Structures are given as structure tokens and as C-alpha cells.
Amino acid sequence: MKFLRFVLLAACLATLLPALPAHAARLRVVATVPTLAQLAREVAGADADVEALLAPNQDPHYADAKPSLVIALNRADLLLFNGLDLEVGWLPALVRQARNAKLLPGAAGSFDASRWVQKLRVPASVDRAQGDIHPGGNPHFSWDPRAGAAVAEGLGTALGQLDPEHAAAFRQRGATLAQQLRALAGQERQKFAALTPAQRQVAVYHDSLVYLLDWLGLQQVATIEPRPGIPPDPAHLARVVGQLKAAHVAALLQEEYYPRNASDQVARLTGARLVVLQAGPRDRTDYVSYVRGLAAEIYAVQSSK
Amino acid sequence: MRNFWIVALLATAVAARSADAAPAADLAGEPTPAGLSAEDQAALSAAAAADQPAVAPPSSGPSPSANPAISLLFGGSAAAFSRPDPPQMGGHDATGSGFNLHYLELFAESNVDPYFHFQTSIAIGQEGVELEEVFADTLALPGNLHVKAGKFLSDFGRANPTHPHVWSFADQPLLLGKFFGPDGNRAVGAQVGWLLPLPWFAEAKLAAQQAENPCCNRSMLGDTPRPVQAADDLQYTGSLRTFAPLSDDWSLFLGASAQLGPNPHVLGLGTQIAGGDLYLRWRPIADPERRSVSLQVEHARRQRDVGGQSLVDQAGYAHVVAKVALRWEVGWRSEWATGVAGDPLDPDWTSLRTRHAAQATFYPSHFARIRLQVSRDMPGWLNEPVYGALLMVESVVGAHGSHGY
Numbered sequence: 001m002k003f004l005r006f007v008l009l010a011a012c013l014a015t016l017l018p019a020l021p022a023h024a025a026r027l028r029v030v031a032t033v034p035t036l037a038q039l040a041r042e043v044a045g046a047d048a049d050v051e052a053l054l055a056p057n058q059d060p061h062y063a064d065a066k067p068s069l070v071i072a073l074n075r076a077d078l079l080l081f082n083g084l085d086l087e088v089g090w091l092p093a094l095v096r097q098a099r100n101a102k103l104l105p106g107a108a109g110s111f112d113a114s115r116w117v118q119k120l121r122v123p124a125s126v127d128r129a130q131g132d133i134h135p136g137g138n139p140h141f142s143w144d145p146r147a148g149a150a151v152a153e154g155l156g157t158a159l160g161q162l163d164p165e166h167a168a169a170f171r172q173r174g175a176t177l178a179q180q181l182r183a184l185a186g187q188e189r190q191k192f193a194a195l196t197p198a199q200r201q202v203a204v205y206h207d208s209l210v211y212l213l214d215w216l217g218l219q220q221v222a223t224i225e226p227r228p229g230i231p232p233d234p235a236h237l238a239r240v241v242g243q244l245k246a247a248h249v250a251a252l253l254q255e256e257y258y259p260r261n262a263s264d265q266v267a268r269l270t271g272a273r274l275v276v277l278q279a280g281p282r283d284r285t286d287y288v289s290y291v292r293g294l295a296a297e298i299y300a301v302q303s304s305k
Numbered sequence: 306m307r308n309f310w311i312v313a314l315l316a317t318a319v320a321a322r323s324a325d326a327a328p329a330a331d332l333a334g335e336p337t338p339a340g341l342s343a344e345d346q347a348a349l350s351a352a353a354a355a356d357q358p359a360v361a362p363p364s365s366g367p368s369p370s371a372n373p374a375i376s377l378l379f380g381g382s383a384a385a386f387s388r389p390d391p392p393q394m395g396g397h398d399a400t401g402s403g404f405n406l407h408y409l410e411l412f413a414e415s416n417v418d419p420y421f422h423f424q425t426s427i428a429i430g431q432e433g434v435e436l437e438e439v440f441a442d443t444l445a446l447p448g449n450l451h452v453k454a455g456k457f458l459s460d461f462g463r464a465n466p467t468h469p470h471v472w473s474f475a476d477q478p479l480l481l482g483k484f485f486g487p488d489g490n491r492a493v494g495a496q497v498g499w500l501l502p503l504p505w506f507a508e509a510k511l512a513a514q515q516a517e518n519p520c521c522n523r524s525m526l527g528d529t530p531r532p533v534q535a536a537d538d539l540q541y542t543g544s545l546r547t548f549a550p551l552s553d554d555w556s557l558f559l560g561a562s563a564q565l566g567p568n569p570h571v572l573g574l575g576t577q578i579a580g581g582d583l584y585l586r587w588r589p590i591a592d593p594e595r596r597s598v599s600l601q602v603e604h605a606r607r608q609r610d611v612g613g614q615s616l617v618d619q620a621g622y623a624h625v626v627a628k629v630a631l632r633w634e635v636g637w638r639s640e641w642a643t644g645v646a647g648d649p650l651d652p653d654w655t656s657l658r659t660r661h662a663a664q665a666t667f668y669p670s671h672f673a674r675i676r677l678q679v680s681r682d683m684p685g686w687l688n689e690p691v692y693g694a695l696l697m698v699e700s701v702v703g704a705h706g707s708h709g710y
Binding site: 054055057058059062063064065066067068070071074088089090091092093096097099100101104105106107128131132229230231256257258259260 | 416419422443444445446449450451500504505506508546548550553556558586588590591593594595631632670671672702706707708709710
């Protein structure tokens with residue numbers, strides 16, 4: 001009874017509280033994954049605060065919908081998310097709890113990065129027997145500087161709509177970053193094009209590097225997961241070993257948040273090198289350096305073959 | 306009448322198709338009224354054809370649809386109990402040895418417009434169809450408020466507001482069965498939620514609901530009809546929850562709940578239930594095997610005025626669930642529920658009842674799980690413990706929304 005009285009009293013007090021300021025001095029941007037957060041930081045410059053909901057080494061498919069994230073969303077002016085259902089397991093529940101009209105679908109503060117990107121692997125039909133496929137297309141584009149460029153430009157415009165005073169600066173930074181990224185994309189692609197066809201073959205753990213491989217002109221000859229999201233069985237791994245040996249694959253690529261037992265064994269049996277990629281930039285590494293670093297890491301292994 | 310509608314629909318469809326086809330027939334057929342020569346017409350046809358893309362443009366995803374996200378959830382088991390009438394209390398529990406259908410739920414949800422969200426859950430059992438939940442709730446009210454109206458599970462504790470497909474054990478906790486009913490506590494009503502303006506997550510909720518509902522409000526009016534004439538003919542549920550992210554890997558969620566309502570024996574709010582719950586979770590966020598260990602404890606105390614007599618009893622559970630590998634989970638649950646003499650709802654339940662269960666679960670994918678559970682139940686009114694073992698299969702198909710923490 002006492003408890004109920006407390007709740008009622010608290011509710012009454014709440015109505016007396018003055019409304020919280022609708023706009024802080026600077027825009028508050030919340031990005032789901034750190035790679036997109038870094039992109040946003042560079043477009044926003046000093047004119048907005050950017051925070052990421054997840055850590056760089058966290059698998060964005062399987063994050064917990066922690067209520068603490070509701071607070072960040074409740075106060076945000078713009079939500080930058082990957083889209084294509086990458087965050088479907090946790091983000092919708094948080095957005096609904098956040099009670100923030102600015103972030104609802106269709107609002108100016110709801111920024112679906114995937115809308116700016118040329119999508120790859122859009123399935124013609126969807127059947128769960130195919131594994132955990134994404135009906136809108138493969139969502140793992142955030143490592144592709146071509147996609148990054150398009151998102152940076154879009155973000156420049158979107159931030160400008162929310163804060164017209166700094167619109168020109170947002171657009172300018174977005175355009176500059178996009179230019180740098182497109183230049184980087186061209187340089188790296190050229191560098192990889194000089195590799196022999198055999199050196200351009202790789203194996204991966206999950207179907208999450210299709211944009212990266214498409215950018216660098218690499219060919220995915222084998223996948224540790226038999227279907228997206230389904231862990232491998234021994235028979236499948238035996239087939240993968242055969243595929244890697246036949247193609248003399250130099251590198252087995254995977255993000256840090258995927259299991260390594262099967263990959264270690266396959267690497268050991270085939271002589272391929274397991275390259276564990278950082279899934280997000282650390283310590284505010286800029287986006288260009290981060291993406292260039294990924295390409296350099298892969299190039300070092302492929303060219304050494 | 307039904308045939309009439311079918312014929313009408315078919316006729317409409319045929320008419321629509323003919324209308325679509327009409328312009329094409331004109332282009333391919335006789336010279337148009339404009340009197341174009343055959344050559345000019347051929348040139349126009351060629352130009353029109355050239356403007357058509359050679360192949361369909363790449364799709365940007367599934368065709369957008371305004372349909373709600375619809376999913377079907379199923380749970381069934383093969384069970385063996387040491388007595389023919391095991392004292393299971395949940396409406397979705399296995400009721401005896403042999404094969405059991407635990408649930409088939411049709412779940413649908415969608416935003417209604419920029420202001421409201423809609424959700425429903427319909428349980429289809431062997432005995433019929435039951436509307437479990439249907440409600441509309443607000444998306445973004447000012448003042449960090451949230452309003453929900455319809456038929457919904459009360460926000461009392463952690464287990465009550467959830468559906469069986471997210472439970473960590475194959476049966477409903479005794480706490481829910483004894484204090485609320487076979488389907489937990491739910492009824493038609495309205496709820497206001499408020500996200501407190503604090504730097505951390507804290508949410509208060511207050512709901513008023515109908516107190517009469519045999520499946521779900523047994524400590525209230527249950528199946529006793531009493532028209533609502535005053536405020537104390539309804540049941541009220543209040544809760545306060547707060548979340549502490551202790552570190553990236555550790556989280557603590559605490560809650561306190563209270564429920565007041567009428568019972569058939571006295572006038573006024575004769576039933577009071579108060580409870581507390583704790584959820585402590587360790588999940589290293591960067592672990593590739595997605596391992597985690599969660600401790601959940603819930604305890605509640607119920608007091609009922611039953612015509613001059615005050616009946617007090619308590620119930621709760623504690624469980625530990627460990628995700629030990631990518632596809633494997635194990636768990637242990639201990640439950641307790643005291644009894645009181647003269648209880649009109651459970652006359653035999655006069656002493657402490659404890660139940661322990663252990664489970665091991667295999668997840669072939671995120672959309673299915675196979676669970677083996679064994680349990681030992683010691684109801685005070687039986688001479689010997691009841692042992693149970695069951696192998697349960699659960700699956701979800703369709704688009705199913707994400708769950709809260």
C-alpha cells in the first residue's frame with residue numbers, strides 16, 4: 001500500500017516538473033554500431049555529440065536490449081542504424097520504450113543507413129531453411145568505403161535538416177569524407193587487381209564480408225557456416241577443407257565476434273591463415289584509417305602467397 | 306450469400322484485368338485514331354520497347370507491405386510423471402504423461418500510425434481459441450509517458466508479463482499459478498507508464514484492470530461476477546523497475562510490484578499482493594560463444610481478507626540459467642509457495658510446497674529449441690513427491706518482434 005502511494009506521489013510530482021528542454025545546444029546522435037558512429041563523428045565534427053550503443057567487438061546480431069540503452073535513445077535527436085534487419089533482435093524493443101517521436105520510422109531523426117547503399121545479395125525468396133538470411137539484402141556494408149561514402153553524404157544532409165544553422169558544415173564534411181572514401185576505394189581496388197586470380201580467393205566464417213570482397217575484387221570460395229547463422233558440422237568442415245585446398249586459399253577471414261575453434265582447425269589443416277578482423281574502430285581511429293587497415297591486413301596475407 | 310461475394314470478387318478482378326490490358330491491345334492492334342502510319346507506329350513501339358529496362362532493376366528488398374508482423378509460436382512435449390494427475394498449475398504446462406500440446410500462439414504487431422502501436426496474441430489450444438492479449442499503446446507521448454489500453458498481462462514481477470516461448474523452463478512458476486491463475490494475471494484495462502527523468506533507467510507503471518477473470522485473476526474476483534460500481538471493484542497493479550549496467554558484461558535489473566483488488570468475500574480491496582524481483586546477468590559482450598549466466602529471483606507475499614480472517618501466504622522462485630555454448634543452455638530452478646489453513650482457493654494447500662527443476666536446452670537455430678526438463682515437486686498435501694520428465698520442442702515461424710530485457 002505504501003509502495004502504491006509512493007508511485008502515485010511520484011506521478012503527481014512528475015506532472016509538476018517543467019518539461020525538459022526539447023533541444024539541447026548540440027545535436028545528440030546515437031548510432032547502433034561503432035563503425036557507423038565513427039562515420040557520424042566525422043560528419044558531425046564539433047557540431048553534434050555522437051555515441052554508439054554497442055562496443056566495437058560486439059556482435060550486432062545478438063546484443064542484449066539493455067534498458068540503459070533506452071535512456072540514450074530517449075534523449076537522442078537522431079538514431080543512425082545499419083538497417084536491413086541487422087539490429088532487428090534488439091533495437092525495435094528499445095525504440096518503442098524510448099518514447100521519442102524524433103526516432104520513429106519516417107521521422108527526420110530516424111536514419112536507416114542501408115537506404116543509401118547499393119545492396120548486395122538481395123534474396124529472390126526467403127525461406128528460413130536457408131538459414132538466417134536478411135530479406136532486404138546482406139546488411140554488412142559498413143566496411144565498404146563506397147557504402148561509407150554514400151552514408152556520409154546522406155548523413156550530412158540529414159544532420160543539416162535537424163540543425164539548419166550548421167547545415168552547410170555538415171554537408172561539406174559529408175562530401176569531403178565521401179570524396180576521401182571513394183578515392184581510397186579506387187586505390188585499394190587497383191592494388192588488389194594486381195594480384196593473381198589465385199591470390200584473390202578467400203574463405204570466410206559468416207556471409208558478412210560480401211561488400212568488402214566485392215569492393216576489393218576478392219572471391220569467396222568457401223564459408224565455414226553451412227548456412228548463415230547455422231554452426232558448421234564436421235561433414236561441412238571437411239568439404240570446406242577440400243575447397244580451400246583445391247583453391248590454395250591463403251586467408252580465412254572472420255570478425256572477432258565469431259567462434260574460432262572450427263576456423264583454427266580448418267586453417268591448420270589447409271595452411272590458410274586465419275585473419276581475425278576488428279569488427280569496429282578502436283580508440284576513435286578515423287573511418288578511413290580503419291577501412292584502409294582492414295584492406296592492408298588482407299592484402300598482406302593474400303600477396304604473400 | 307458467400308457465393309455472391311465470391312462471384313462479385315471474381316467479376317471485379319476480371320474487370321480490373323481487362324482495364325489494365327486495354328491500352329496494350331490498342332497499341333498492338335489497329336492504327337490509332339491519330340491516324341499514324343504503320344511505320345510511325347512501329348517506330349513508337351520500338352522506342353517504347355527500348356525505354357523498357359532489359360532486365361528488372363535490382364530489388365531493394367522485399368516488397369514493402371503494411372501488413373502487421375505475424376508469427377506463429379508452437380510448443381509441445383512428450384512427458385512422463387510419477388502420478389497420473391500431476392499438480393501442474395499452468396495453462397501452458399504439460400498436464401500428464403504422454404504427448405502434450407503446450408501452446409500455439411498467433412502473434413501480430415504493428416504500428417497503427419505515428420501515434421499508436423498494436424499487438425495481439427491469440428492462443429489456439431485443443432479446447433478452443435483464447436484471446437490472450439490485445440492492446441494499443443502509445444509510441445511517443447510527451448513527458449516520457451506511455452499509455453496502454455486493452456487486454457494485457459499485468460506488469461507484476463518478471464515472469465508474469467512474458468509468454469511461454471521466452472520462458473527458461475517448460476512450466477509456469479508456482480507463484481503465477483497460485484496467486485494469479487493458469488494463464489498468469491491479465492485482464493482488460495489501461496496502464497500508464499512513466500520513464501523517470503533520471504540519468505539511469507527507472508520506470509514506474511500503474512494499471513487498472515477488470516478484477517473478474519477466472520483464468521487469470523483468481524486472488525481477485527476470479528469467476529465471481531461483480532459489476533463495477535466503484536473504484537474498488539477493479540484491480541490495480543503498480544511497479545517500479547530500475548536497471549544498473551554494472552559493467553559491459555554485468556547487469557542488474559531490480560523491480561518492485563504491488564497489486565490490489567477485490568475478492569468475493571469482502572467489500573473493498575480485500576486482496577493485496579506485493580513482490581520484489583531481481584535479475585543479475587553476466588554476459589561477456591565480446592564472447593564468440595555468446596555465453597552468459599543469469600540469476601533471476603522473484604518473491605511475493607499475498608494477503609487476503611476473507612470475511613473477518615486475514616490469510617497470508619508467500620511464493621517465489623530462484624533460477625540460474627547458463628548459456629554454456631553457442632547452442633546449449635542449462636538451468637536450475639527452485640520454487641517455494643507456502644499455504645494457509647482455510648484458504649477457499651486451495652483448501653488442501655496448508656503447508657510449504659517446493660519444486661525443483663533442471664533443464665538442458667539445445668538451440669538448432671534461433672527459431673527452435675529442444676528442451677529436456679526433470680522436476681521434483683513436493684506438495685504438502687500429497688504423501689510422496691511428484692517426479693516429472695519432459696522433452697519439449699518449441700519453434701517460431703514468421704516475423705516475431707524483439708523482446709525486452
